[in-house]
Amino acid sequence: MRRLQRRERITDIDDGNQKCERNENINNKVSGDWSISGTKVVGPNGKEITNLVKPSCLAIAHHNPNLLLVGDDGAGKHVVFIYNISGTPVIVDTIGILGGIAAGTPWLVDSFKIWGYIKGVGTDNTGNIYVVFSLHNTNSDIRSSCIRSYSPDGNTLLWELANYHFVDNVAFDPTTDGKDLYSYIGHYKVDYSKTDPGTEWSQFGVTYNMDESDPRDDHAMGSIYFIWKNGKRYMFRHHEYGGDFTIYEFDDSPSELAHYIGVYDQFTDTYGKYVDDNGNIWEASQYNGVYKTPFLGTDEEGKPKFGPVEHWPMPEPMTNLQRIVYSPSEDAAYLTGYDEDFRIYGKNIHGVINAGPTVAVYDEWHTGNPKLRWIRRIPYWQPEIFGNEYGSVTAAAVDEAGDYFFIGYGIKDYSELPDVSGPTLLSEEVTRLHSKYNPSNGWVRVYRKSDGSIVGRMVPDSAVNYEMGWLDLRESLAAMQRSTGEYNLLVEEGWKARNILYRWCPDGTCMESDMSISMESPQNEELFYIDSTISFSATVNAGTSEITKVQFIAKINHKDSVLFEDETAPYQFDWEDAPKGDFTVFAKCFNSENASKQTPPVLIRVNDGNPYGRLSFNQKKTYFTFDSIVVSITGTDFDGTIDSTELFIDGVSVSQMGAAPFQYIWKSLMEGEHFIHAVVIDNDGKKGYTDTLDVKIFGNLPSVIIPQDAVNGLIYDYFHNSFGSINDMASADPIRNGFVKNISISNAIRRDNFGFYYYGYIKIPVSGLYTFYTNSDDGSVIYIDSIEIVNNDGLHAPQERSGSALLEAGVHYFSALFFEQGGGEEFDSYIKGPGFEKWKFPIRCYTVFCPIPCPSLR
Structure with missing residues (x-):
């Protein structure tokens, strides 16, 4: 059987095959006086073929009009039946194995197993048989298909042309x-x-x-x-x-x-x-x-x-x-x-x-x-x-x-x-001239x-x-x-x-051979302590090769370093005084022709036995005194377990935890800057220390002085770009700016790939806790006094996010940012405060101001 290369065209094959014209409309359910009707095939003079499960296509043989080929896609079938139709239809041959790809050794490919839905059948003028099948169907979007050519007796696969993948990796x-x-x-x-x-x-x-x-x-x-x-x-x-x-x-x-x-x-x-x-x-x-x-x-x-x-x-x-x-x-x-x-x-x-x-x-x-x-x-x-x-x-x-x-x-x-x-x-x-499509794609x-x-x-x-x-x-x-x-x-x-x-092959020595090598020690992720001896051992199956040497290799500073070279079995080596660190190690054997084989790399660790610790917080950028912070401590001990942890805030121990999960809810936050670290303790009593994290806690945000000649409204900058986050807007240049009385995206020039940045002041009449909201598609944020309060960033469908701040009565800096990449676009903002529920923003008594000079709307 010859498997055609993709660049060959069927019409160029000189073996008697019938040529096909492009764009020809083919009805694979009808051939001559024969057609498919449900689970039957019906022909002239009342002739019927009824022993089918799911007939999918048929064709009268090109070389013999007394032969009819019928593809049956029914469960347990997936074959092509050939009938003599000169009289009462009778099966004279079958192309394929009943059950298709599931027959015999299940789903193992065979020249006579059909592994897709049968789409077309036929013969050429010499009697060669053709079967077309595909996994693409009304209930399947899979793009795999195959054309096979069999000898006239159906016993030999002559060739096949198949495509297996479209936008799929292997x-x-x-x-x-x-x-x-x-x-x-x-x-x-x-x-x-x-x-x-x-x-x-x-x-x-x-x-x-x-x-x-x-x-x-x-x-x-x-x-x-x-x-x-x-x-x-x-x-x-x-x-x-x-x-x-x-x-x-x-x-x-x-x-x-x-x-x-x-x-x-x-x-x-x-x-x-x-x-x-x-x-x-x-x-x-x-x-x-x-x-x-x-x-x-x-x-x-x-x-x-x-x-x-x-x-x-x-x-x-x-x-x-x-x-x-x-x-x-x-x-x-x-x-x-x-x-x-x-x-x-x-x-x-x-x-x-x-x-x-x-x-x-x-x-x-x-x-x-x-x-x-x-x-x-x-x-x-x-x-x-x-x-x-x-x-x-x-x-x-x-x-x-x-x-x-x-x-x-x-x-x-x-x-x-x-x-x-x-x-x-x-x-x-x-060079670019070689490519018939886009030069340098896929390099x-x-x-x-x-x-x-x-x-x-x-x-x-x-x-x-x-x-x-x-x-x-x-x-x-x-x-x-x-x-x-x-x-x-x-x-x-x-x-x-x-x-x-x-x-x-970077060094030119990558030759195929029947030798093989395995490394018995050390094991993957095995832990060693400083000053201990690390024993290496490898076994070689020489096959027909003459083994000349075995090297034990470690990557030191990410480069191969040969630790030892052994020319005779048993292939062993003891690495003493290994420095602290992580090392990738493997063994490599060579034969007399300088062909080589190497083992898969393994990771070994050399350390002092102390555990490692890590701190993390619940996801939030800005914390106020009314917040609670969930502090999580995780640890890794490569030769045991983490048994307990201790958390320190500003150098004072605030929690000792003896069982996982190691979490502490930090309440009653004090305004100011705080430093947090933790100690993790393993089952041997050894200690490891996390990095120290810096956390800033805000109290009441003080008011600022508004320019005397400010007027109601906000400045806005308008952008055209394909943003993926609010941070993307920081380095972009606006294509226009202007002045608005209320936040609205209705004046956007286009519906996709744009953004707005609104800024000015907000007047807060009563000191207290205020909550701000955005409902947006795509991303949005709100800042008060240059502090992020609402984070609704990213690409997403309409969703609401909120954040709160303690605000002193008076005027505060205010800014809101929004971007839209594709699909629907939506942006609304709201405020809730002392004495009132959630209102769309800005509202009466919570006026926004634009500093003079306010640009006119262009």
């Missing part, structure tokens, strides 16, 4: 050295000894049952993560535009079927999700930092089971997060988004294809005190901000493997932009994990006719380092509906 199985790949509906095998592009892979299994309901029917486009947990295979699927994060559990081998078991929907303000090899779900919240939720498998009812959520506040200097990748072997988080020196612009430009202009990497993530390894800018250009010289240039997806960090560009990667130097890796040199940039320096780019070459479309997913890139040292990248691209596999 993921590596981390346990098989990249030899197994999974998509949302398929399982594929890869033979890396083959080097001709397109010949390495083959379809192995179908993971989707078209005879049962499945969320994949409605959400055909998206990304997946594949993991093993408790001896079972699991798949996580994220829709192209976010939303549902669905979870699937595979049947035990040899079945290939994956069943929907539930959905994960903890947080919604995130464009970045990631599932590490241990099954932890990581989320980069746009405005609230990082969340981690352990996936524990399934409960007694077969539903997904999750562990407690961990939260890290926004790490400085980042202000908005778009993507996250977590590396367990380094305990490092790779984050992209926007930092405090680069305001977010056009976050949603071109859908979700925007990872931001900034990459920041943090080590020792779980210690409670992550350390910034490096931060750098990546190519980024948006025409509404910088001009149209380059069009839109935005990264879409990120991943890490081995010594490198990879960034896939969803839309362009122009060399002329600042900081995009670097050689072309893997492929022949490519992958490679950076060193050690210091963030650029290595080069991976670009499409002649194997794909130099053609590449958009990376049209947030998680459109999957990277791994194989045991040979070779780096493999799977890149989704939306134009030609495919995934491209890049293979890259």
Whole structure:
């Protein structure tokens, strides 16, 4: 059987096949005098075929008018019946195996198993048989289909042409050295000894049952993560535009079927999700930092089971997060988004294809005190901000493997932009003239994990006719380092509906061989104390190779350092006087041809045995004396448990807690600046200390003096831009300003991508507690005396948020900000105070003032 390459056209195949004309209207329910009627096929002179379940298509054979081909899509069928219709119809042959892909070894691909809905059948003038099937149907949006050609006797598959994915990524199985790949509906095998592009892979299994309901029917486009947990295979699927994060559990081998078991929907303000090899779900919240939720498998009812959520506040200097990748072997988080020196612009430009202009990497993530390894800018250009010289240039997806960090560009990667130097890796040199679509779409940039320096780019070459479309997913890139040292990248691209596999060997020694190596010690996340001895041990299966040496390697300062080299078995080494810190270690064997194999990296920790602690507050920016603050203390002890904690405010112990959760409700707040820290104590009595946090508590906000010539009303600035948060407006320039008596967005010039900033004074007649409200779509905030009182920020449907302040009678500075990105637009503000309930703002007696000179409305 020959599997056609995508660039071949069926009409060019010289084997007697009938050519098809484009745009021909084909009725697959009728052929000659025969037609489908419900569950029957009816013909001339009262002839009927009734032994069918769900006939879907039919055709009179082109080479023999006495033969009728009928596709049956009924449950348990999924075959093509061939009838002799010269007299009473009688079956003379069957193409396919009854039951389709579910027959025999369930959902294992076979040349005679039909794995989709049968859409068309027919023959050519030599008797070759054709079957067209697809997973796309009235109840399914899946875009996978196949054309097969069988010999006239139906016993030989001559060729097939299939497409499997459209805007879908493919993921590596981390346990098989990249030899197994999974998509949302398929399982594929890869033979890396083959080097001709397109010949390495083959379809192995179908993971989707078209005879049962499945969320994949409605959400055909998206990304997946594949993991093993408790001896079972699991798949996580994220829709192209976010939303549902669905979870699937595979049947035990040899079945290939994956069943929907539930959905994960903890947080919604995130464009970045990631599932590490241990099954932890990581989320980069746009405005609230990082969340981690352990996936524990399934409960007694077969539903997904999750562990407690961990939260890290926004790490400085980042202000908005778009993507996250977590590396367990380094305990490092790779984050992209926007930092405090680069305001977010056009976050949603071109859908979700925007990872931001900034990459920041943090080590020792779980210690409670992550350390910034490096931060750098990546190519980024948006025409509404910088001009149209380059069009839109935005990264879409990120991943890490081995010594490198990879960034896939969803839309362009122009060399002329600042900081995009670097050689072309893997492929022949490519210029813009090579591409028949958009130049530089889908290029992958490679950076060193050690210091963030650029290595080069991976670009499409002649194997794909130099053609590449958009990376049209947030998680459109999957990277791994194989045991040979070779780096493999799977890149989704939306134009030609495919995934491209890049293979890259940085040092040129990545040869296939039958040797293998495993490391028995140390174990992953094993803890060692300073001055202890760390024993390394590796076992090598030589296969047909002659083993020349084994190296034990540790990454020190994020670079490989050979600790010991052993030329004879048993391969062992004792590392003495290891310094304090986290280390990624692995073993690597070499044969006489200098081919190598290495073990997966593991993380070891060398410390003094003291635990780590972390403080966090309930989410609020401004605290008043009438508030209560929930202080949470969490701790990590790598060789035991956290048994107790002690909380200090301004150096005074206020709470000792002996059982988790360690939370303290701080009431009766005093006005002024306060300093908070905590001590965590483990089961051995050792202590760890959190960072000290600075908290400012406000009392009555004093009034200010209003200009004598102020008049009723507010100044406003009006903006045109695609904002994603209120902070985005700080660096934008208004296109107009003016004066209004009341807050209203009715004078906006357009309905999407605009914002207002209102400011002036508010007169408060009576001292007391005042509550302010906004109801908005999208984001809004209110400031009193330059202090944030109401935070209703972000992209969302209409929602109300409120905040309170103690205000002294008199005049106070007032400002309100609102932005609208897309969809509906709505903004109303309200006030409640002593002696009155909630009223729309501003109202009688609560006058706003505009300082002179007030600009006239233009």
